[in-house]
Amino acid sequence: AQKITQTQPGMFVQEKEAVTLDCTYDTSDPSYGLFWYKQPSSGEMIFLIYQGSYDQQNATEGRYSLNFQKARKSANLVISASQLGDSAMYFCAIGPGSARQLTFGSGTQLTVLP
Amino acid sequence: DAMVIQNPRYQVTQFGKPVTLSCSQTLNHNVMYWYQQKSSQAPKLLFHYYDKDFNNEADTPDNFQSRRPNTSFCFLDIRSPGLGDAAMYLCATSRATGSSTDTQYFGPGTRLTVL
Numbered sequence: 182a183q184k185i186t187q188t189q190p191g192m193f194v195q196e197k198e199a200v201t202l203d204c205t206y207d208t209s210d211p212s213y214g215l216f217w218y219k220q221p222s223s224g225e226m227i228f229l230i231y232q233g234s235y236d237q238q239n240a241t242e243g244r245y246s247l248n249f250q251k252a253r254k255s256a257n258l259v260i261s262a263s264q265l266g267d268s269a270m271y272f273c274a275i276g277p278g279s280a281r282q283l284t285f286g287s288g289t290q291l292t293v294l295p
Numbered sequence: 296d297a298m299v300i301q302n303p304r305y306q307v308t309q310f311g312k313p314v315t316l317s318c319s320q321t322l323n324h325n326v327m328y329w330y331q332q333k334s335s336q337a338p339k340l341l342f343h344y345y346d347k348d349f350n351n352e353a354d355t356p357d358n359f360q361s362r363r364p365n366t367s368f369c370f371l372d373i374r375s376p377g378l379g380d381a382a383m384y385l386c387a388t389s390r391a392t393g394s395s396t397d398t399q400y401f402g403p404g405t406r407l408t409v410l
Binding site: 223225227228277281 | 326335336340345385387389391396397399402403404406
């Protein structure tokens, strides 16, 4: 079974500052992927970034980077230079495994302050 | 642009009146998923199709059914909606190559209200 833990129900960050959203995971699969999704109040789940368990380097996509520490089983999302439009719910997920499924965490509500 | 489309974006139905939600995709992905998401919760997988192979989650109520007539379309049927079925319903697709890189791409969701 796979499990994702997001311990920060809510986070605040000042516009233009960086913020780190925490994610820890547990899995018995030797090969897995870690995903971050953004969900604005409109409801759409927007794929942000992916990290494979065998990837040597941390993934980056524009202002998003994934701080992957395999030994600690953590996959934290770093958002640099926060913008007001970054205010949303952020979900960490692990998968897909042989069952072709994603297991989501409970999410972190990020609010960017002007 | 290739994408996942859901119609309608908002659906209002009456208690016990059957309702169908629609999802289509232009990504040509072989897997399509339906999730239910209630307020302030993570999405919960209801079922998925791998090509024509239907995979139901063990705790999905019988009230929820799905059809996939072709690669592009997938429907969610709620036979007798109850007040507890009011939620956001998200459709997603993936290529399902079997590797850990299979990313799920989501549609905009349908917000269902049950009166």
